[in-house]
Amino acid sequence: MRKPDNPGRINSSGCAAFNATAKLRKGLWSPEEDEKLVNYMIRNGQGCWSDVARNAGLQRCGKSCRLRWINYLRPDLKRGAFSPQEEDLIIHLHSLLGNRWSQIAARLPGRTDNEIKNFWNSTIKKRLKNISSSPNTSDSSMDQPRDGINGRLRSNQEHNMMGVYMNPSSSSSALSSSTWQLPNMALNPMNLDPILPILDQQPTGIVGSYFDVQPCNAQGGIFGGGNIDFEGQFLVPPLESVNNEPSGKMGNLVEKSTADVMNNMNSIINYNQCNNNNNNNNVNNKLSENNVRIEGLCWEGDELRMAMGEWDLEELMKDVSSFPFLDFSSRMTSHWT
DNA sequence: AAACACCGCAACCGCTTGGAG
DNA sequence: TCTCCAAGCGGTTGCGGTGTT
Numbered sequence: 001m002r003k004p005d006n007p008g009r010i011n012s013s014g015c016a017a018f019n020a021t022a023k024l025r026k027g028l029w030s031p032e033e034d035e036k037l038v039n040y041m042i043r044n045g046q047g048c049w050s051d052v053a054r055n056a057g058l059q060r061c062g063k064s065c066r067l068r069w070i071n072y073l074r075p076d077l078k079r080g081a082f083s084p085q086e087e088d089l090i091i092h093l094h095s096l097l098g099n100r101w102s103q104i105a106a107r108l109p110g111r112t113d114n115e116i117k118n119f120w121n122s123t124i125k126k127r128l129k130n131i132s133s134s135p136n137t138s139d140s141s142m143d144q145p146r147d148g149i150n151g152r153l154r155s156n157q158e159h160n161m162m163g164v165y166m167n168p169s170s171s172s173s174a175l176s177s178s179t180w181q182l183p184n185m186a187l188n189p190m191n192l193d194p195i196l197p198i199l200d201q202q203p204t205g206i207v208g209s210y211f212d213v214q215p216c217n218a219q220g221g222i223f224g225g226g227n228i229d230f231e232g233q234f235l236v237p238p239l240e241s242v243n244n245e246p247s248g249k250m251g252n253l254v255e256k257s258t259a260d261v262m263n264n265m266n267s268i269i270n271y272n273q274c275n276n277n278n279n280n281n282n283v284n285n286k287l288s289e290n291n292v293r294i295e296g297l298c299w300e301g302d303e304l305r306m307a308m309g310e311w312d313l314e315e316l317m318k319d320v321s322s323f324p325f326l327d328f329s330s331r332m333t334s335h336w337t
Numbered sequence: 338a339a340a341c342a343c344c345g346c347a348a349c350c351g352c353t354t355g356g357a358g
Numbered sequence: 359t360c361t362c363c364a365a366g367c368g369g370t371t372g373c374g375g376t377g378t379t
Contacts (some may be wrong), residue, residue, distance in 0.1 A: 026348080026349075027347095027348075027349090028347070028348075028373090029347090029348090048364070048365095049364070049365075050363090050364070062364075062365090063349090063364085063365080063366095064348080064349085066364095066365075066366085067347090067348070067349085068347090068348085070366095071347075071348085072347075072348095099368065099369090100367090100368090101367075101368065102366075102367060102368085113366095113367075113368080114346085114347080114348085114368095115346085117368075117369085118345070118346050118347085119345090119346095121345095121369095122344065122345055122346075123344095123345085126344095
């Protein structure tokens with residue numbers, strides 16, 4: 001926390017528009033200031049933040065008001081500790097999005113980017129660091145995702161394409177497990193995620209893409225195949241910004257069947273790199289037989305690229321051979337028989 | 338009980354982006 | 359095209375609380 005500055009102190013931050021004419025407060029907000037801001041927002045709603053600060057009678061810059069409202073006073077904020085499900089989701093999303101806290105926060109209703117950022121830096125990062133501090137994972141930097149087996153730092157491209165830090169124990173607190181491994185990724189439409197209710201809050205009512213991940217075995221054989229135990233889960237609700245974009249610009253959002261999801265994913269990862277077509281067919285057939293359906297948001301080609309924030313998938317796919325965990329087919333068959 | 342170390346988190350800072358004129 | 363400004367974002371700071379010695 002910061003000590004409230006003298007009210008007379010000239011603001012030297014980014015609130016340039018006010019500096020010349022007003023002496024602005026900095027530091028912690030008093031209850032009176034909070035009350036003024038809340039009352040104003042309730043009465044007038046959000047407008048230009050400079051006007052909010054002025055009209056609410058606050059000696060604060062608009063930027064400060066905005067932050068206070070967004071991070072603390074907003075009525076729809078969820079308070080209290082992060083649930084294990086939220087932890088899981090944050091970790092999964094961070095593995096995909098990196099430090100795009102606002103993007104992550106957009107998928108966690110009631111949580112702010114600041115809150116998630118703090119939570120990550122103080123709690124999750126530390127736990128991951130502890131996990132990675134085994135003899136084989138001595139590198140201390142946790143800003144990059146790492147291979148849970150040998151501690152090798154992965155490139156951002158690898159990072160973006162994989163779900164890292166997957167939790168083998170499913171919905172329990174993700175990082176409480178000492179057996180964290182990189183996932184072998186596989187689709188599992190059968191296993192509904194306890195996080196799913198979060199998605200009900202998506203404005204369109206469309207449920208987001210849902211993929212499951214397969215934890216690697218405890219012996220470190222992440223690419224070893226073998227029996228599949230679908231436990232770890234992986235969920236990426238859609239970006240609201242994507243939802244709101246007109247079709248044609250950001251891509252259409254389409255509800256698709258599980259088989260379609262499979263096909264999309266296969267095309268996305270340039271499935272030609274994977275050899276076992278029989279297994280792939282086997283999986284798709286199995287999905288079709290069971291008439292299983294994922295209420296999924298899917299993006300194809302450019303659509304997916306846009307949805308993933310302009311990442312160059314072709315670039316990402318260049319090294320697809322270095323992502324054996326993306327080979328769904330060779331690890332799924334035993335589960336479906 | 339006091340001193341110290343560590344941690345969590347509210348708030349700040351500086352930069353980028355996008356819209357308006 | 360350029361400038362200005364508001365909004366948004368991610369990184370950083372530093373205080374108060376808590377745990378440890």
